[in-house]
Amino acid sequence: MGNKFVQFILALLFPSFCVGCDTEGSVLCAACRNAIVVQRVPTRPAGRSSLSMLYAATEYREQKIASLLIGALKYHGVKRAADHCADILITHLCLAQFAPQKNYLVTAVPLHRKRLRERGFNQSELIAKHIAAQYALPYAPRILARTIHTTPQTEVRERAKRLENVKGAFVCYNAQTVRGKYIILIDDVTTTGATFEACAHALKSAGAKKIIACAVAK
Template structure:
């Protein structure tokens, strides 16, 4: 069966998993793509990271008085546009797990180059309904690739969803996003976070409320520090942010 599959792949041109254009086999060899993932040269060339001094932001786009973790940082090396916007859509709606693995490796490489450190990596959990529908949690897939690059253990069981929420992308107002995700996470009772530096991982960030809500849970559980790590987002460094 494997020989037949290889023969068919030689006869039929490979299509890019993101844009659908013809993908050159030489590009696959250069990038060591996982599984059956194919990416064309055009998509690969659109993967341009932010300058190093623009990769760190405050987690919340609109900080508020009384925030228990007002200086929670966010690492975001790519903008949520072009290739990455299309790629995230393919991961979520075409259920492309190989693409999620690749994106995790890209994030891991940059995070390693930027000397990101911590004690535990915690992915944002999906609701049971969405994980069943998709078959995997893209944040967890990305987190496991980040874990390999940074040599920091990833723990999927630390955070649990306490209730289903609407998709944050469907909500336009900042207050609506905050209330939608409020109290949506809890710490599994068997875990002790005291003194640990936690890296909370998700695929995309907009307002930062999801990461911040998870960060609060871990902060109140005794974590020494919490930081958000995402692949991409539509955020910009503000002049008053201390980075």
């Protein structure tokens, strides 16, 4: 039995409905996908940054359908939404003329093991795997760990407080993998970039050369 057949049966048993218009068939229909405005240029990392570049594909607040898509993945366990999130990010990376080289590798912002247990999966990891496959780059699972169970960043208002909230919250467990590498770091949503900065700091301390941060939305 082929994988396609299994997927066909699963789609029959558990049909998808579009997050934007509720049409049956897909988590995101073509019309709603086309309605999402994708940025054409990278975002400048704010202030003094450990990031070489920050790519954020779309606007979380303005792009209602994109936020519904991310919410479906993150809070309602709709794993199929990860393909669509990755597609939006890839569209942005193409428009922004991002061209990874051979010494690049892809990884995801980790969840604390407590949150991972609650959610059952790391949404950023699912997106990151698609990105790695798209660019035929190695995907490095779990080279970072979140050691402190922080307050969700969305609940912390100011940038200074957000930076403080995640500072030192990450460690790199695998210096051998990251040494001298360009790391494409994936997250679903970035607000102030504080989480990216904290991850980048840990990766750079472990010997990574450059960190390119990519989020589906900001």
